[in-house]
Amino acid sequence: MRKGEIIIRDVGVCFRLYREKVTTLKEAVVHRFRHLRSAENFWALRHVNVSITPGEAIALVGHNGSGKSTLLKTIAGVLQPREGEVLSAGRISPMIELGAGFDPELSGRDNVYLNGALLGFSRKQMEAKFDGIVAFSELGDFIDMPIKNYSSGMYARLGFAIAQDVEPDILIVDEVLAVGDERFQEKCKARILDFRSAGVTFCFVSHNLEAARSLCPRAAVLHHGRLAFDGPIEQAWEKYRELERGPMPGPQINVAAS
Amino acid sequence: MKAMELASPAPAALATESPKRPSPLRELWSFRQLIALLVVRELKVRYKRSVLGLLWTMLNPLLLMVVYTVVFSTIWRSSFRNFSLFLLSALLPWLFFNTAVLQGLFAVISNQELIRKVRLPQAVFPLSVVGSNLVNFALSLVPLFLVMAALDQPFTPALLFLPVAMFILTVFTSGVTLFFATATVFFRDVRHLVEVMLQMVMYLSPVFYDLRTLGEPTTWWFPLFKTCLQLNPLTYMFSLIRDPVYYGRLPELSTVVIACSAAVFSLVVGFFFFQRLSPRHIHYL
Numbered sequence A: 001m002r003k004g005e006i007i008i009r010d011v012g013v014c015f016r017l018y019r020e021k022v023t024t025l026k027e028a029v030v031h032r033f034r035h036l037r038s039a040e041n042f043w044a045l046r047h048v049n050v051s052i053t054p055g056e057a058i059a060l061v062g063h064n065g066s067g068k069s070t071l072l073k074t075i076a077g078v079l080q081p082r083e084g085e086v087l088s089a090g091r092i093s094p095m096i097e098l099g100a101g102f103d104p105e106l107s108g109r110d111n112v113y114l115n116g117a118l119l120g121f122s123r124k125q126m127e128a129k130f131d132g133i134v135a136f137s138e139l140g141d142f143i144d145m146p147i148k149n150y151s152s153g154m155y156a157r158l159g160f161a162i163a164q165d166v167e168p169d170i171l172i173v174d175e176v177l178a179v180g181d182e183r184f185q186e187k188c189k190a191r192i193l194d195f196r197s198a199g200v201t202f203c204f205v206s207h208n209l210e211a212a213r214s215l216c217p218r219a220a221v222l223h224h225g226r227l228a229f230d231g232p233i234e235q236a237w238e239k240y241r242e243l244e245r246g247p248m249p250g251p252q253i254n255v256a257a258s
Numbered sequence B: 001m002k003a004m005e006l007a008s009p010a011p012a013a014l015a016t017e018s019p020k021r022p023s024p025l026r027e028l029w030s031f032r033q034l035i036a037l038l039v040v041r042e043l044k045v046r047y048k049r050s051v052l053g054l055l056w057t058m059l060n061p062l063l064l065m066v067v068y069t070v071v072f073s074t075i076w077r078s079s080f081r082n083f084s085l086f087l088l089s090a091l092l093p094w095l096f097f098n099t100a101v102l103q104g105l106f107a108v109i110s111n112q113e114l115i116r117k118v119r120l121p122q123a124v125f126p127l128s129v130v131g132s133n134l135v136n137f138a139l140s141l142v143p144l145f146l147v148m149a150a151l152d153q154p155f156t157p158a159l160l161f162l163p164v165a166m167f168i169l170t171v172f173t174s175g176v177t178l179f180f181a182t183a184t185v186f187f188r189d190v191r192h193l194v195e196v197m198l199q200m201v202m203y204l205s206p207v208f209y210d211l212r213t214l215g216e217p218t219t220w221w222f223p224l225f226k227t228c229l230q231l232n233p234l235t236y237m238f239s240l241i242r243d244p245v246y247y248g249r250l251p252e253l254s255t256v257v258i259a260c261s262a263a264v265f266s267l268v269v270g271f272f273f274f275q276r277l278s279p280r281h282i283h284y285l
């Protein structure tokens, strides 16, 4: 496999829904572990096949609860698929949400190092990147303020600034560019286009056609956890709108007994 | 146009190219800096806003020591020399073990936000709890040495063994902490179980007494009790520290060997369980 390649092969991700919520050993013993048998499987994703070549940008679209975030989490390795497999090569910047892992009590500076460590970078490596990150985020003196005093846009700025500077081979972002102001959004888009020309793979969830079209020529449509379409974004969007007019537009729970 | 059918690759070509997943240990090792950062963060949180925080860490075992010494020397009229030091030398490792295990129970659960969003070896959380408690343990050596000096206890070269002893105990504690941290994710009341167990283990471990100082009472249950003590790994762990501190000599080789084996066994079992179950944590958080 080449760096930046992602292969999603027949992936199924299953959440168990328990009729009775059992969180203690006592309950489990009293009910003789019945909850394990009566659990129902809810497939948030099933039989999904996508392969993404290095440097490609793909948008994921679909109704709320269609499994987009679940798919991104599976690619990032946060979730393990029950069926099939996800193969990827290279460093994934696993920011399902920008700023995941920020500690609100710590200053922006400390959070940069914490986030770096979360991504597996040493303090030395992060020291070398630090000025670049602050410059990109344009946070200036706010960098030494506790993160809890940041606005949500500032939060996203710092998150993106870190994610863009960790030399990822695969960049994954879940509806995050929406909070930055217009200029910062443009800056992020420009950076993502840079990445694309540098051969970084980009997976992106968006409910906004304009944002998606400007970044990704390709889109995959998820519908109730199934891949409904994979191809050029214009057609994908049509398919998506068509499905939304269909019989099962919104989130639904269709469970299969295990 | 890239149609959906074309998008799925030929499986045969892939099988040979699949990248290897990094081994769990190697992955954990690559996150060692994160563990260090988490330790620092935990210590910062603990000592933040309380100037006495650091002092408290050192005072806490001393206060316990005073209470236990008063109580036990009254009950037992224990005749042996420097009972307070005898007690403190096992109380410190006990407090380390006890606190690490108890705090570790919620190490995974309290970091669920991160676990849901970032891919990382989840073992970093319980291990960082052990780490921050190890720092506290090391700090509490200061009052230990002060007590030794105050009681005219000789400082022998055997004390140089302490770092090794602490390392062995840390390995042992890590395994136990990992095991119960993953169990708590699935069953939240494991905490109550562990709390009760730790209470019992404290009295079944040579904290307030010692195999040697027990003598040979003739009660029918004494042999049972003695077997219990001999099977308890903490017996050997505590000897590793009490021998140099209180008896001023190196622990016996057999003690060291048993303690090391117990530590390795604990870590292997704890890490194995944790690693096997951690992909499922996210469904229970």
Ligand SMILES: Nc1ncnc2c1ncn2[C@@H]1O[C@H](COP(=O)(O)OP(=O)(O)OP(=O)(O)O)[C@@H](O)[C@H]1O
Residues within 6 Å of the ligand: A015, A016, A044, A062, A063, A064, A065, A066, A067, A068, A069, A070, A071, A251, B282, B283
């Ligand atoms: N931890 C979980 N336990 C049970 N069900 C879950 C869990 N996480 C997600 N799901 C379910 O999986 C389905 C897909 O969720 P997902 O977050 O992937 O949707 P999405 O496409 O990102 O939606 P949105 O557009 O709202 O972000 C939903 O029905 C959700 O309820």
Ligand SMILES: [Mg+2]
Residues within 6 Å of the ligand: A068, A069, A070, A174
């Ligand atoms: Mg989502």
